[in-house]
Amino acid sequence: MTTQTQQHTDNKQGYFGEFGGAFVPPVLESKLKNLSDFFYKTAFTKDFEEEFIHLLKTYVGRPSPLYYAKRLSEHIGSKIYLKREDLNHTGAHKINNTIGQILLAKRLGATQILAETGAGQHGVATATAAALFGIKCKIFMGAEDIKRQTLNVDKMKLLGAEIVTVNQGQGTLKDAVDAALGYYIEHPDAYYLLGSAVGPHPYPTMVAHFQSIIGKEAKKQIIEAEGKLPDSVIACIGGGSNAIGIFKEFIPEENVKLFAAEGAGEGLETKRTAATLNLGINMVFQGANSLCLADDKGNPIGSYSVAAGLDYPGIGPEHAYLKEIGRVDYHGITDDEAIAAFKLLSEKEGIIPAIESSHAVALAAKLFKDKNETVIINLSGRGDKDVERM
Numbered sequence: 001m002t003t004q005t006q007q008h009t010d011n012k013q014g015y016f017g018e019f020g021g022a023f024v025p026p027v028l029e030s031k032l033k034n035l036s037d038f039f040y041k042t043a044f045t046k047d048f049e050e051e052f053i054h055l056l057k058t059y060v061g062r063p064s065p066l067y068y069a070k071r072l073s074e075h076i077g078s079k080i081y082l083k084r085e086d087l088n089h090t091g092a093h094k095i096n097n098t099i100g101q102i103l104l105a106k107r108l109g110a111t112q113i114l115a116e117t118g119a120g121q122h123g124v125a126t127a128t129a130a131a132l133f134g135i136k137c138k139i140f141m142g143a144e145d146i147k148r149q150t151l152n153v154d155k156m157k158l159l160g161a162e163i164v165t166v167n168q169g170q171g172t173l174k175d176a177v178d179a180a181l182g183y184y185i186e187h188p189d190a191y192y193l194l195g196s197a198v199g200p201h202p203y204p205t206m207v208a209h210f211q212s213i214i215g216k217e218a219k220k221q222i223i224e225a226e227g228k229l230p231d232s233v234i235a236c237i238g239g240g241s242n243a244i245g246i247f248k249e250f251i252p253e254e255n256v257k258l259f260a261a262e263g264a265g266e267g268l269e270t271k272r273t274a275a276t277l278n279l280g281i282n283m284v285f286q287g288a289n290s291l292c293l294a295d296d297k298g299n300p301i302g303s304y305s306v307a308a309g310l311d312y313p314g315i316g317p318e319h320a321y322l323k324e325i326g327r328v329d330y331h332g333i334t335d336d337e338a339i340a341a342f343k344l345l346s347e348k349e350g351i352i353p354a355i356e357s358s359h360a361v362a363l364a365a366k367l368f369k370d371k372n373e374t375v376i377i378n379l380s381g382r383g384d385k386d387v388e389r390m
């Protein structure tokens with residue numbers, strides 16, 4: 001399993017088994033090819049890595065702590081550690097990727113940054129990085145998400161970003177990605193700063209690379225705390241960036257079990273769900289071959305989850321592959337289960353999680369009840385944005 005995984009994730013064409021690739025109009029083909037070449041040439045140099053790590057340390061506040069959640073552990077009956085991505089500047093893991101990509105954009109001489117956002121966390125992180133480097137920034141956000149994540153919309157405006165309201169479709173993340181890609185096709189000189197491990201190559205690979213700092217830190221921290229690797233690692237999954245970020249370092253460790261919680265919405269058996277890995281079919285969607293929720297005729301359909309950041313019918317190709325080879329178990333968590341976990345973590349630990357991250361907490365509570373396992377939950381973000389709505 002290990003060799004298979006490594007072989008495919010090292011592929012410079014961006015394929016993970018049969019999943020991945022870059023299916024884009026000709027105007028973007030050469031652009032993405034150049035971006036891919038530039039990423040491999042630049043992101044692994046000493047100069048780039050030093051600047052990236054320096055900013056993560058002094059601006060983002062890394063390393064994020066690995067916190068032993070004693071009262072939650074007693075409640076669940078397993079030893080639960082939280083990787084505190086919620087403590088990063090701007091409140092979620094998204095900033096790791098935006099700092100990495102803005103450093104590439106700066107070196108490419110970009111004068112305009114584009115991004116899509118669902119929960120608004122990636123939008124805020126992008127607007128923040130753009131402000132930091134003094135680059136103009138345009139954020140595409142669905143009308144429905146603008147309504148459910150008002151705090152983040154206000155933050156993006158304050159940071160100087162222009163918000164483009166997307167009224168097409170359901171006004172959620174899928175529509176924001178479509179609109180951002182559409183604008184990018186018309187303005188290929190802009191830098192498209194994609195926020196999850198989705199879309200055409202090289203985005204899934206680049207985003208996973210910049211987010212892999214989470215797993216690298218977590219591995220070191222758990223060995224310091226416990227003297228051994230964890231039994232299991234859990235993350236929530238929308239497009240897949242925080243999950244792949246913490247998983248990467250543990251994938252070769254065959255004794256560490258990996259789990260991800262996707263938004264089941266009103267239930268896997270209903271049509272109101274965002275559980276792509278459980279219910280999706282193989283197709284080309286938004287630039288890559290992966291899994292996607294579809295109707296009876298095989299056309300992509302909209303998704304539903306209470307968590308804007310998980311409300312997406314597609315999934316990053318690396319996760320489709322990890323599911324296929326059986327390395328990660330993907331479970332659906334309903335809105336109600338996530339809301340219960342949102343309250344549980346707030347009351348037991350004084351930590352208010354993002355509603356997205358609450359899905360991972362809910363899955364841990366379900367899987368590890370009285371199991372006495374050592375578990376790391378990736379707490380991908382903080383819940384300030386969700387308090388009013390919950």
Ligand SMILES: Cc1ncc(COP(=O)(O)O)c(C=O)c1O
Binds near residue numbers: 092195236237356
């Ligand atoms: C806090 C938080 N966690 C998780 C996600 C899901 O994204 P991903 O699967 O790329 O980590 C989001 C997306 O907006 C988010 O804001």
